[in-house]
Amino acid sequence: MKLNKNLAVSETGFIFNPTSGDSFTANEIGTEIINLMKESKSIADIKTALLDKYDVEGNQLEKDVDDFMVLLRDNNLIQYER
Amino acid sequence: MEKLKYERPFIKKLNAGLMNKFGTRTEYTPHTHIDGVAVKELVAKYGSPVFVISEKQIRRNYQNAVRAFKTRYPKVQFAWSYKTNYINAVCNVFHQEGSWAEVVSGFEYQKAKGNGVPGNKIIFNGPDKTVADLELAINDGAMIHIDHFDELYELQELLTRLNKKARVAIRVNMDTGIYPMWDRFGFNYESGQAWNAITKIMASDNLELTGLHCHIGTFMLSTAAYGVAAAKLSDLAMNIKSRFGKIIQYLDLGGGFPSANTLKGSYLPGADIVPSIDEFAEVITSTLLNYGYKQDELPLLILETGRALIDDAGYLLGSVLATKRLSDGRRATIMDFGVNILFTAFWYDHKISPAQEFTHHTEDMVLYGPLCMNIDVVRESISLPLLNKGDQVVVHKVGAYNMTQWMQFIQMRPNVVMIDVNGNPHLIRNKETIDTLHDMEVLPDYLKKFEL
Numbered sequence: 001m002k003l004n005k006n007l008a009v010s011e012t013g014f015i016f017n018p019t020s021g022d023s024f025t026a027n028e029i030g031t032e033i034i035n036l037m038k039e040s041k042s043i044a045d046i047k048t049a050l051l052d053k054y055d056v057e058g059n060q061l062e063k064d065v066d067d068f069m070v071l072l073r074d075n076n077l078i079q080y081e082r
Numbered sequence: 083m084e085k086l087k088y089e090r091p092f093i094k095k096l097n098a099g100l101m102n103k104f105g106t107r108t109e110y111t112p113h114t115h116i117d118g119v120a121v122k123e124l125v126a127k128y129g130s131p132v133f134v135i136s137e138k139q140i141r142r143n144y145q146n147a148v149r150a151f152k153t154r155y156p157k158v159q160f161a162w163s164y165k166t167n168y169i170n171a172v173c174n175v176f177h178q179e180g181s182w183a184e185v186v187s188g189f190e191y192q193k194a195k196g197n198g199v200p201g202n203k204i205i206f207n208g209p210d211k212t213v214a215d216l217e218l219a220i221n222d223g224a225m226i227h228i229d230h231f232d233e234l235y236e237l238q239e240l241l242t243r244l245n246k247k248a249r250v251a252i253r254v255n256m257d258t259g260i261y262p263m264w265d266r267f268g269f270n271y272e273s274g275q276a277w278n279a280i281t282k283i284m285a286s287d288n289l290e291l292t293g294l295h296c297h298i299g300t301f302m303l304s305t306a307a308y309g310v311a312a313a314k315l316s317d318l319a320m321n322i323k324s325r326f327g328k329i330i331q332y333l334d335l336g337g338g339f340p341s342a343n344t345l346k347g348s349y350l351p352g353a354d355i356v357p358s359i360d361e362f363a364e365v366i367t368s369t370l371l372n373y374g375y376k377q378d379e380l381p382l383l384i385l386e387t388g389r390a391l392i393d394d395a396g397y398l399l400g401s402v403l404a405t406k407r408l409s410d411g412r413r414a415t416i417m418d419f420g421v422n423i424l425f426t427a428f429w430y431d432h433k434i435s436p437a438q439e440f441t442h443h444t445e446d447m448v449l450y451g452p453l454c455m456n457i458d459v460v461r462e463s464i465s466l467p468l469l470n471k472g473d474q475v476v477v478h479k480v481g482a483y484n485m486t487q488w489m490q491f492i493q494m495r496p497n498v499v500m501i502d503v504n505g506n507p508h509l510i511r512n513k514e515t516i517d518t519l520h521d522m523e524v525l526p527d528y529l530k531k532f533e534l
Contacts, residue, residue: 015093022095022096023095023096024093024094024095024096025093025094025096025443026091026092026093026094027089027090027091027092027093027441027443027468028089028441029088029089029090029091029092030091030092030093032091033091034093052085053085053086054085054086054087054088055085055086055087055088056085056088060088060470060471061088064090064091065091067090067407068090068091068092068093070407070411071092071093071411072093074411075093075095077093
C-alpha cells in the first residue's frame, strides 16, 4: 500500500492530486497521517505515533485508521501493491 | 506530556457546482443544554435514550397561540389534543394554562377525567366511542362530537333508555381545496349529508346541537383552507338559525396547524415555509367576524391545536452505539434510538445536533436506529460531525405524537423527563422494564416446562 507520490498537502489540510485534478479537505489528524505516509512511514508506526500523541484508546484508533485507509483508497489516493 | 484531544481522521473530496442554492445544511453547533440543564447530566441521571420536555416552551407556545387568537376574536377556547401527547404532566401544564381536553377514545376520556378536567370541558371526538363511553360522557355532560350515523342512532337509543339529554356537535368534512380531503371522519358538507344529520338532531328531543366541528387535515401548510372551513361551518350555523331559530354556541375548527419540522421531500426547511399561528388566526377570525353574525351571537371559537403547541418543547437525547462504513462507501452511524420511539422519523427529516463540541469537519451519513430491522432509519442522509461511539446527540421537535405512537418493539420505552420553568428536571414517565412486559403475559401451565 503506498500513497500517490505527487500529492500536494497544505498545512491547513487542503490536498490536491495533480494526477486526477481532484482536491480534498482533511482534518488535522487526517493531514498528519498523509504527511507521515509521504515520509514512507509504515501504518503500524503511524498508529504507534498517534497513540502516543492523542488521547484515544488503541481499539478506537485501530478502527479509525483502517477506515481512513478505506477512504484514501476509495478516493484513489493510495494503491495496494499486488 | 498531556495528550491532545482526539478526532477521527477524515478526508473529504471537494465538489464544485453541485450545491443547491441555499447551501448544504450541516449541524455542528453543539446543543449542550436544555433549559439550562446539561445534556450530559440528563443522560447520566435518566439514561440514554431519554425524552426531555421543556415546560417553559409549552407555556410559551400556548400563551402565544392564545394571544394570536384572542387579540383578533372575543371568544376563544383551546382544548388540548390528548392523542398528541397524553402524559399526564404534559396535559396538566395545558390545563393549568386554561385548556380544555379533546379526546378520541374511552381511555383518553378516562385520562382527562382522572386529571381533573370537568366533564363539560371534555370534547369527545373520534369514530370509536363504545356504549359505555357514551353513557359516561352523557352523565358527565361532555361535548359529544358525532362522527357517523350509526353513532347518532346509537346515541339516540341510549338517551331514550337513560331518559337523558346530551350536548352534541357533528363533525363535518368538506372540500377546502387541499389534498387529500379528509372525508372519512364526520358528515360531508357538499353532499348534504351534514345537513341531513343536523335535521335529524334538531328533530330529536334528546339531542341538543350546541356546536359544529371540523378537522380538515394535518400539518396544513395552507392558511386559506381554514378560511374555507370557517366559512362552510358558518354557512351551516346561519342556516340552522334561519331554519330552526337555533343559535349554534361554538364552532370547533379542530387542529392541523404544523410545527416547524421539515417534512420528508421538502426542498426548504420547515421553519422557512410553515405559516405562523398568527397567520392561521388571521384567516379564521376574519372569516368569522366578516360572516355576518350578530355581535351577541358570535360563536365560541374552539381550537384543538396539538402538534404546533408541543412539538418544539420535546427533545430526544440519544447516544452513538457504533459507526461503520457501508458497501458503497457511505458512513453509517447507529444510534440507541430508532423508529420504535421516534415514530415521526417516518414523516420528518428531524434536526439532529451533537451534544458536545467538535471541529468544523462534518461527514454525510445514514443514521440508523438500534432495531434489527431494515426499516429502522432515523435519517437517510445527514451531515454531522465525526461522531464516535458513546457521543450524544439531541433530536429536536419531537414533542408531538412520539410519546403516544411509540412502540414497545425490540427495545423498551425510555424515561420521559420534564424540565420545569425553574430549570429543575422531573421524571414524568418511568422507563419500561422486562416486568412491564411480563405483567401482561399469561403462560399456560402446560407450556411452562421444556427440555432442550
